[in-house]
Amino acid sequence: MAGPSIALIGAGRMGAALASGWLAGRGKPDIRIQDPKPSETVTEWAGAGKVSLNPEPEPVDVLVIAVKPQVFPKMAESLKPWIGPQTLVLSIMAGTRLKQLTERLGTGHVIRVMPNTPGAIGKGVSVMAKSDIVMAKQLEIAGKLLKPLGEVIGPVDEKHMSVVTGLSGSGPAYVFLMAEAMADAAMAEGLPAELAEQLAALTIEGAAALMVQSDEAPSALRKAVTSPGGTTQAALDILMDEGGMPILMRKAIRAAANRDRELSRDTD
């Protein structure tokens, strides 16, 4: 059976990650991409006949919206020709609520998704929230389209999506910052740059893999590294001090979630 016809609006970092997952699957998916300034990769896909680039809009099975939330209100009207009575709309935009999608696009068949960039290598997590009238079959289609990016979670209540965005959507950036900060600190202590960067990245990779494979909670794994009176304890006394990492993370995730809520208000 042929797969669904898909129109992808915006093939930037996340949109292109989605499309490359669909292209890596079996069969020849029907993918139409709308992007005014397509990247080299997207242009190559089009040249090789893998996708059709900037075709005339017509109703498709699934419309995937992957533009910036600030762009959406200005272009929403122009997306209507892609939408028929049965079209499922999948939005990955931060801070754009199901109600706003429904009102601007004139359909209730909408699912909001928060993916993350590790999806580009199949190691991401996508969290879905859906409007009431989305059918089980449509949820299944959405799940299949998101599967190449990694784990798919939900549907969850939409009220959780701002915090989800602050945690898993933006979260990879926090981890990359930690790698940068660890390497910079080691360099400041005299380690050569290349060795510092290599050790920071491998340590984060190893710790993440151990956490995923282990049955133990992150706090137990942390304690297993921490010998009483040892080196880790000396570092954690600083990281977990008042105003240290836990409180900073609390403030950071609150700021990200609040920004998501603010974006919702801006796009009203």
Ligand SMILES: NC(=O)C1=CN([C@@H]2O[C@H](COP(=O)(O)OP(=O)(O)OC[C@H]3O[C@@H](n4cnc5c(N)ncnc54)[C@H](OP(=O)(O)O)[C@@H]3O)[C@@H](O)[C@H]2O)C=CC1
């Ligand atoms: N990056 C991330 O980690 C995550 C992003 N998201 C969400 O994904 C969405 C896209 O983010 P991201 O991929 O990072 O951003 P990008 O800027 O990389 O991608 C957006 C793409 O949309 C294109 N575009 C702009 N205007 C139009 C238009 N009128 N029609 C079609 N395409 C258009 C842009 O082109 P141009 O560059 O020429 O403007 C660009 O290629 C956002 O809503 C974001 O909230 C969600 C989860 C994680």
Ligand SMILES: O=C(O)[C@@H]1CCC=N1
């Ligand atoms: O920074 C952003 O707004 C987007 C949403 C989550 C990750 N990137």
